[in-house]
Each structure stands twice: as C-alpha cells, then as structure tokens.
Amino acid sequence: GAGVSQTPSNKVTEKGKYVELRCDPISGHTALYWYRQSLGQGPEFLIYFQGTGAADDSGLPNDRFFAVRPEGSVSTLKIQRTERGDSAVYLCASSPRQGGYNEQFFGPGTRLTVL
Amino acid sequence: GENVEQHPSTLSVQEGDSAVIKCTYSDSASNYFPWYKQELGKRPQLIIDIRSNVGEKKDQRIAVTLNKTAKHFSLHITETQPEDSAVYFCAATPYNFNKFYFGSGTKLNVKP
Numbered sequence: 001g002a003g004v005s006q007t008p009s010n011k012v013t014e015k016g017k018y019v020e021l022r023c024d025p026i027s028g029h030t031a032l033y034w035y036r037q038s039l040g041q042g043p044e045f046l047i048y049f050q051g052t053g054a055a056d057d058s059g060l061p062n063d064r065f066f067a068v069r070p071e072g073s074v075s076t077l078k079i080q081r082t083e084r085g086d087s088a089v090y091l092c093a094s095s096p097r098q099g100g101y102n103e104q105f106f107g108p109g110t111r112l113t114v115l
Numbered sequence: 116g117e118n119v120e121q122h123p124s125t126l127s128v129q130e131g132d133s134a135v136i137k138c139t140y141s142d143s144a145s146n147y148f149p150w151y152k153q154e155l156g157k158r159p160q161l162i163i164d165i166r167s168n169v170g171e172k173k174d175q176r177i178a179v180t181l182n183k184t185a186k187h188f189s190l191h192i193t194e195t196q197p198e199d200s201a202v203y204f205c206a207a208t209p210y211n212f213n214k215f216y217f218g219s220g221t222k223l224n225v226k227p
Binding site for chain 2: 003004031033035040041042043044045048050055056059091101103104105106107108109
C-alpha cells in the first residue's frame with residue numbers, strides 16, 4: 001500500500017515568510033509525528049498527534065511553529081515568520097496506534113530552505 | 116529527557132567485513148530501541164528493533180545487542196555489502212511515550 005507522503009518535497013522561501021508543510025499518513029494510522037532533521041543530525045521530535053489532538057507538542061521550538069490535524073488524517077505543519085535557522089528537512093511519520101512497541105513509518109521529508 | 120549518543124560518526128569498512136555501531140542512552144525508563152537506515156535523499160527505514168526484555172536480536176546479517184545495566188546498545192552488520200552503505204540512526208523511547216530520541220547518526224561506507 002501507499003506509504004507516508006509529504007508535500008512539497010522542496011520548499012524555498014524568504015526570511016519572514018509563512019510556510020505550510022503537508023503530511024499524508026498511512027491510511028488507518030492514528031498516530032502521527034513531526035520531526036526536524038538538520039544536516040548531519042538525527043531527527044528531532046517536534047509534535048505528536050493521536051487522532052485529531054496534539055498529544056505532545058513539547059518539541060516545537062517556539063510559537064512560530066504550529067501543527068494541525070483537523071480530521072485525524074492529513075496534518076499540516078505551519079511556520080510563521082520563517083528564519084534562516086528553520087532550514088532543515090521536516091519529516092513526518094505515522095504508526096498504527098499510540099505508544100507501545102510500534103514502528104514509526106517515515107515519509108520522504110520536505111526540505112525547507114529559508115534564504 | 117532522554118539523551119542518545121551514537122558512535123562513530125563515520126565508519127568505513129571493506130566489503131565482507133563486519134561493522135559495529137554503538138549507542139548509549141541516559142533514561143533508564145527507555146525500553147524500546149529501533150535502528151533506522153537512511154540512504155542519501157531517502158526516508159529513514161526501520162531495519163531492526165529490540166525491546167528491553169531481551170539482550171540480543173538477530174535478523175540475517177544484522178543483529179542488535181542491549182545492555183540495560185550499562186545503558187548501551189549496538190548494531191552489528193556482518194558480511195557487509197556495498198548496498199549497506201547509508202546513514203544509520205539508533206533511537207530510544209520509553210514504552211508509553213510517543214516520540215523517538217535519535218542519535219546523531221553513523222555514515223557507513225562499504226568499499227567494494
């Protein structure tokens with residue numbers, strides 16, 4: 001079946017602009033995660049959804065970052081007033097249910113470049 | 116929170132040799148340890164995982180060992196092949212948590 005998909009694959013924007021990054025999880029997966037991966041580093045947790053609600057947003061770096069999942073499927077990560085330090089690959093992952101020994105299936109990521 | 120450290124950052128081996136990547140973690144509550152392989156420009160993919168109730172798990176040429184007392188776990192790849200070349204990430208998480216804490220990655224280069 002189809003895996004996790006993310007759009008766009010690449011996004012170039014100017015400092016101060018607003019961007020939206022989209023994630024389509026595997027059908028039926030109730031848990032959805034956003035990570036940020038800087039060059040040469042491992043993925044860093046941002047936020048986790050169980051269904052429609054954000055169960056843990058402790059990884060969001062500041063209030064310029066926000067994410068939604070209004071219908072419990074597709075999620076959008078929103079970044080306001082982008083800064084050059086926001087440049088990274090943003091990864092989305094999903095898993096069948098919360099907690100437990102569950103594999104997280106990753107999408108291909110969106111490479112965000114802030115000029 | 117959990118802190119996962121991974122070594123080495125780069126590893127170069129000859130085809131057919133073994134490769135070992137080591138990770139340490141700080142939170143004794145962590146009890147699930149997945150390993151992901153990420154090829155250049157591709158998504159991370161799970162290759163093997165281990166739960167805290169076992170000390171070793173093997174899947175063909177890949178094995179993972181866990182020492183809960185010392186809080187470290189290792190990935191072992193035997194008979195390496197050029198297609199094993201990639202970046203490998205370890206991760207740790209407590210059972211009821213829903214976020215993985217990743218190491219910084221090991222770039223493995225298998226020379227033919």
